[in-house]
Amino acid sequence: MSEKILVALSGGVDSAVAAYLLKQQGYEVHGIFFRSWQNETELWQACPWKEDLDSARAAAEHLQILFEIINFIDVYRKKVVDYLIEGYRSGQTPNPDVMCNRYIKFGILVEHMRAAGFDGLATGHYVRKVNHNDTFSLHEGIDKNKDQSFFLCLVKKKNLENVHFPLGDLTKPEVRRIAAETGLPNAQRKDSQGICFLGSSRVSINDFLEKYIPDTPGDIATLDGKILGQHRGLHRYTIGQRKGIGLSSNCDFEHYVVVAKDYQTKQLVVGFDRPETRGLYTNRARIGSLNFLEEPPKDGEILLTKPRYRDPSQPITWRWINKDIAELSFHKPQRALAVGQAAAFYREDCLIGGGIYRDIF
Numbered sequence: 306m307s308e309k310i311l312v313a314l315s316g317g318v319d320s321a322v323a324a325y326l327l328k329q330q331g332y333e334v335h336g337i338f339f340r341s342w343q344n345e346t347e348l349w350q351a352c353p354w355k356e357d358l359d360s361a362r363a364a365a366e367h368l369q370i371l372f373e374i375i376n377f378i379d380v381y382r383k384k385v386v387d388y389l390i391e392g393y394r395s396g397q398t399p400n401p402d403v404m405c406n407r408y409i410k411f412g413i414l415v416e417h418m419r420a421a422g423f424d425g426l427a428t429g430h431y432v433r434k435v436n437h438n439d440t441f442s443l444h445e446g447i448d449k450n451k452d453q454s455f456f457l458c459l460v461k462k463k464n465l466e467n468v469h470f471p472l473g474d475l476t477k478p479e480v481r482r483i484a485a486e487t488g489l490p491n492a493q494r495k496d497s498q499g500i501c502f503l504g505s506s507r508v509s510i511n512d513f514l515e516k517y518i519p520d521t522p523g524d525i526a527t528l529d530g531k532i533l534g535q536h537r538g539l540h541r542y543t544i545g546q547r548k549g550i551g552l553s554s555n556c557d558f559e560h561y562v563v564v565a566k567d568y569q570t571k572q573l574v575v576g577f578d579r580p581e582t583r584g585l586y587t588n589r590a591r592i593g594s595l596n597f598l599e600e601p602p603k604d605g606e607i608l609l610t611k612p613r614y615r616d617p618s619q620p621i622t623w624r625w626i627n628k629d630i631a632e633l634s635f636h637k638p639q640r641a642l643a644v645g646q647a648a649a650f651y652r653e654d655c656l657i658g659g660g661i662y663r664d665i666f
Contacts, residue, residue: 308424309333310469311417313410314364314372316357318484318491319429319472321364325487326471327427328368335423336365336372339414341381341405357497363490375417377409384408390517393540396568397645400614403459403659407596411460411468418467425467432457432656433473434465441466443598445654448476455614458649458659459596511541523571525552528564528583536573539566544665545585545641547578562641586638589666592648593630597658602631602650609651612639618651630663 312324314336328334338361340354358374365372385401385408392399410428418426430453431446443465446452457465472480484492520538527533533552536542542550546563552575564584565574576582595601602608602623609618610633622634633648642665649659 307331307333309335309422310425310427311335311337311421311423312370312427313414313429314338314361315429315497316360316364316491316494317429317497318489318494319431319480319496320361321368321429321489321491322480322484322487323427323429323469323471324364324368324370325483325489327469328370334368334370334427336361336368336370337375337414337417338362338372339375339377339409341377341385341409360491360494367488367490377413380413381405381409384412390514392645393514394518396539396566398543398643399645400647402456402614403647406456407459407461411457411464415464415468425469427469427471429472430457430470431472431475431477432470434468434470443656444473445651445656446473451477454651454656455611455647455649455659458647458656459594460598461596462598465598514540521571523573525550525573525575528574528576533561533575539568539571539573542566542573543641544643550575580638586640587642587665588635588638590633590635590639590642590648590662591626591630591664591666592633592660593663594661595629595631595658596660599652599655599657601658608657609653611649611651612642613646613648631660 310327310332312320312327312334314320314324324334324336338358362372385404388404389399389401415426431448431451432454433444433446435442435444443454443457445454481492518538518540522535522537524532525534525536542563544563547560550561550563552561560578561575562578562585563573564576564582567574576585580586604623604625606623608621608623610621611618619639620636624632624634626632642662644662644665646662647659648662650657
């Protein structure tokens with residue numbers, strides 16, 4: 306009998322092609338769509354989860370594979386949505402996609418896969434999994450523009466043991482071509498953007514947060530204390546933000562950016578977007594909530610890190626503060642890092658783990 310693989314179908318072309326490729330390889334493929342957010346009120350009428358569901362079901366029907374829907378709404382609310390809200394409420398800049406992968410896609414979905422008697426789980430992530438005798442390692446996808454290894458940096462390694470990533474050796478154009486040649490109904494569907502669980506750029510982060518965090522207005526001030534205006538609430542801004550502040554610099558080719566948020570005085574602190582502006586660039590950061598897929602770094606080891614998703618890899622020197630916290634020394638100053646963001650660590654293109662910024666210096 307062939308191995309049974311459960312494929313997480315999101316409604317997008319990537320997961321549909323992943324299912325197709327596994328079926329072509331002889332696996333018994335089943336599709337699953339997990340509900341992560343309710344769209345029961347007009348508030349979230351822009352959230353296209355029903356459209357996603359219809360697209361996932363259509364792909365499964367085209368591939369002639371069994372398809373199920375599972376409800377993860379409650380645990381998703383606790384592990385991802387509440388995490389996002391509380392992060393912004395406390396002044397941090399959280400990454401819900403990283404937590405979705407840790408707790409949902411490669412957390413409770415893996416538990417469901419095992420309990421249901423499947424041999425493995427597959428997703429449409431652009432990540433390469435390389436087997437080494439009785440273990441494995443994760444590597445950046447071949448398509449550097451689509452590589453999604455960053456989002457797996459906090460996933461527990463044991464939850465990746467029976468996971469397949471069929472797209473790791475493909476580029477996005479190749480995936481589109483396969484989808485078109487196969488006649489998949491979502492071959493030309495656009496990639497989702499925006500908040501991971503809303504899935505739509507039509508719903509901004511501020512549109513979402515204002516339903517849960519009340520505005521607390523305060524002053525917009527420069528680094529030397531000059532008051533320039535008023536803001537609606539500190540949770541609406543993140544370090545390095547330039548657009549949407551509501552200030553004119555009154556100088557040609559100059560723009561104000563957010564460099565700090567003072568929750569005691571309720572001040573939003575801004576400065577000009579220059580390398581020398583205090584608080585905008587950093588050489589050091591402390592990181593916690595560490596997770597490792599490979600041997601942890603040694604003191605003084607030079608690694609590569611992606612300070613944020615889509616940032617190019619940057620060399621760092623690692624130093625342990627204690628068993629739970631490390632300090633990263635960037636070889637080049639980094640712009641606009643923020644507490645609460647995630648970072649992923651690499652040895653060459655091998656993902657070794659990740660963590661969450663605790664302090665920025």
